[in-house]
Amino acid sequence: MASKPKSFSSKSSSGGLTPWLxxxxxxxxxxxITKITINKTFRWGEEMVVTPFFNLVLAYNKGAAFSFLSNESGWQRYFFTGIGIAAALFIVYLLKKHAGQRMFCWALALILGGAIGNVIxxxxxxxxxxxxDFHWKGIGHFPAFNIADSAICVGAALFVLDELRRVNK
Structure with a gap:
C-alpha cells in the first residue's frame, strides 16, 4: 500500500486547525449572543442584582482591560482593534503550527475567540x-467584564499552566 504524504499524516494525527477554530x-x-441579549434587555448603567456578590449591569468600555485608556479621545478604539486583529492572526498561525499540543491550543483557541469578540x-x-459585575461585602466592585474577557483569562491561565508543565518535564 502507498503511504500517505507526510504533511497529511502529521496533520491528521494532530487533529489540524479545524477543532481549535x-x-x-x-x-x-x-x-x-450574551452581549446582544444584554444590550436589548438593559439600558446603559442599568443593574440587576442576581446574588449578594454578583450583578448584571450594562457597561461600556472604550479602553482595554480594567478600562485602561478608556478616557482617551478615541484613538484607543483603533489601536486596540489593530492589536486584536494582529493577535488573532498570530494565534491562528500558532494554532496551525502547534495543532497537536492540546492544552496550548485550548489556551490559544479561548484567547482567539475572546479577542475576536471584543474586536467585533x-x-x-x-x-x-x-x-x-462581581463585588464583595463593601470592598467594592471589580471592573465589569464579559464572556470574551472570561475566555481570555481562562486561556491565559491554561497557557501559564501549560508552560509550567512543559518546564517541569
Missing part, C-alpha cells in the same frame, strides 16, 4: 460591551 467560534458565538464590539459599537 471551532472552539474559538463557540466562544465568539456565546460572547456575541469595537468595530460595531466603538466600545466593548461588559455586563458581569
Amino acid at each position: 471551532g472552539i474559538a467560534f463557540i466562544v465568539l458565538l456565546l460572547d456575541q 464590539d469595537r468595530i460595531l459599537y466603538g466600545h466593548v460591551v461588559d455586563f458581569l
Whole structure:
C-alpha cells in the first residue's frame, strides 16, 4: 500500500486547525449572543442584582482591560482593534503550527475567540460591551467584564499552566 504524504499524516494525527477554530467560534458565538441579549434587555448603567456578590449591569468600555485608556479621545478604539486583529492572526498561525499540543491550543483557541469578540464590539459599537459585575461585602466592585474577557483569562491561565508543565518535564 502507498503511504500517505507526510504533511497529511502529521496533520491528521494532530487533529489540524479545524477543532481549535471551532472552539474559538463557540466562544465568539456565546460572547456575541450574551452581549446582544444584554444590550436589548438593559439600558446603559442599568443593574440587576442576581446574588449578594454578583450583578448584571450594562457597561461600556472604550479602553482595554480594567478600562485602561478608556478616557482617551478615541484613538484607543483603533489601536486596540489593530492589536486584536494582529493577535488573532498570530494565534491562528500558532494554532496551525502547534495543532497537536492540546492544552496550548485550548489556551490559544479561548484567547482567539475572546479577542475576536471584543474586536467585533469595537468595530460595531466603538466600545466593548461588559455586563458581569462581581463585588464583595463593601470592598467594592471589580471592573465589569464579559464572556470574551472570561475566555481570555481562562486561556491565559491554561497557557501559564501549560508552560509550567512543559518546564517541569
